[in-house]
Amino acid sequence: MDVEQEKRLAAEAAAELVEDGMTVGLGTGSTVRYLLPALARRRLRIICVATSPRTMRAASELGLDVRPFDILDHLDITIDGADQIAPDGWLVKGGGGAHTREKIVAAAASRFIVIADSRKPVDALHGPVPLELLEFGLPATLRRLEPVAVRTAPRSPDGGILADYHGAVEDPATLAERLSATPGVVGHGLFPPRLVASVLVGRGDSVERRTV
Numbered sequence: 001m002d003v004e005q006e007k008r009l010a011a012e013a014a015a016e017l018v019e020d021g022m023t024v025g026l027g028t029g030s031t032v033r034y035l036l037p038a039l040a041r042r043r044l045r046i047i048c049v050a051t052s053p054r055t056m057r058a059a060s061e062l063g064l065d066v067r068p069f070d071i072l073d074h075l076d077i078t079i080d081g082a083d084q085i086a087p088d089g090w091l092v093k094g095g096g097g098a099h100t101r102e103k104i105v106a107a108a109a110s111r112f113i114v115i116a117d118s119r120k121p122v123d124a125l126h127g128p129v130p131l132e133l134l135e136f137g138l139p140a141t142l143r144r145l146e147p148v149a150v151r152t153a154p155r156s157p158d159g160g161i162l163a164d165y166h167g168a169v170e171d172p173a174t175l176a177e178r179l180s181a182t183p184g185v186v187g188h189g190l191f192p193p194r195l196v197a198s199v200l201v202g203r204g205d206s207v208e209r210r211t212v
C-alpha cells in the first residue's frame with residue numbers, strides 16, 4: 001500500500017469537484033498538502049480560506065487566492081483530511097491541532113468533503129480525541145476531563161492548549177455532547193456525520209467515494 005499515492009489520488013479527486021468562482025475551505029494536514037497543488041494546477045478563479053497558518057502559507061506560495069475568514073460567511077465547499085472515519089460518517093480530526101478552525105470552516109460550507117488514505121476508515125472510533133482548551137483554569141478543566149493528556153506540541157492557531165482525551169469513544173454523539181459542554185473546552189475533534197457530504201478514500205490506485 002502506497003499511502004502517499006492514496007492521499008494524492010483522494011486529494012486530486014476532490015480538487016476536481018471545485019468549480020470556477022467557488023469559495024473553498026482548505027483543511028490542514030498531509031493529505032491536504034496534495035490538494036493544494038492539484039487546485040493550483042487548475043488555475044480556477046476561486047477564493048480560499050485556510051484552517052491554519054501552514055495551509056495559508058502553502059496555498060499562497062502556490063498562487064491560490066487565500067483570504068482571511070472574515071470577509072465571507074459561507075463557503076461553497078470545504079475539503080479536509082481526517083484521522084479516523086467511522087462507517088456512519090463520524091470523524092476524529094485534530095491530529096494536526098487545527099480542529100477548532102477546521103470544524104468552523106467545515107460547518108460554513110455547503111459541502112464538506114473528506115479526503116483520506118485507506119488507513120483512515122475504522123470499524124469504530126477510538127481515542128485519543130484531540131481537544132483545544134482555554135489556558136485559564138486549565139488544571140480544573142483537565143480534572144474534569146480525565147483521562148486526558150496535554151500535548152507538548154505547539155498550541156492551536158488561536159493559542160489554545162492542545163490536549164487529547166484518552167477515554168473510550170463507545171458513543172461519539174454522547175461524548176461529543178459531554179466535551180462540548182465541559183467548561184474550558186474550546187473545541188474537540190469529534191465531527192458529526194451531519195457535517196460531512198462525502199468521503200473520498202484512496203485505495204491502491206483508485207478512489208472509493210462514499211456519500212454520508
Ligand code: DER
Nearest residue numbers: 029030031081083094095096
Ligand atoms: O489535524 C487534522 O484534523 C487533519 O486534517 C488530520 O485529521 C488529517 O491529517 P493527515 O491528512 O495528515 O492524515
